[in-house]
Amino acid sequence: MSDAAQSSSVSRRAGIAVGITIVAALLLAVLFGAAAYPWIKALHVIAVISWMAGMLYLPRLFVYHAEVPVGSPQSETFKVMEDRLLNIITTPAMTVTWILGLWLAWQSGYWAAPWFHAKFALVLALSGLHGYLSGAVRAFREDRNTKPAKHWRIINEIPTVLMIGIVILVIVKPF
Helix, strand or coil: CCHHHHHHHHHHHHHHHHHHHHHHHHHHHHHHHHHHHHHHHHHHHHHHHHHHHHHHHHHHHHHHHHCCCCCCHHHHHHHHHHHHHHHHHHHHHHHHHHHHHHHHHHHHCHHHCHHHHHHHHHHHHHHHHHHHHHHHHHHHHCCCCCCCHHHHHHHCCHHHHHHHHHHHHHHHCCC
């Protein structure tokens, strides 16, 4: 099987998994109404953990990838690892996080809370970073990365800072 066909197959399976998760969450919501809230919240937290795992690991892979020669066996291995991490774990987890998170915000009425606006801004920033990292996966795949390992070391800290802010806002609700 070619790399393109294998990548397409992997992406298709990840899409199916996301679809099943969303359908399951919607069924919970329809069948159990308000009683589904803690279950959907649990699925949301699981998705957030999965998304953050990818967001924390992907830039670390870039650090190592930027240090090996283009076309080397190590570079080709990193390409596969980065692509699979992004397309099998990180992007599907982000999708589920967003869908379930929006449902939870709608159900809870947190839309009007100032802490929620701040949290929403940080989640948007995290999503923007996700987009930036997705572009970097493409650049590495096409041997077009121009950023040094030091750049990726710095970028690697951003998801942690955003996550800390999001967790504090959700748990403490300081305003």
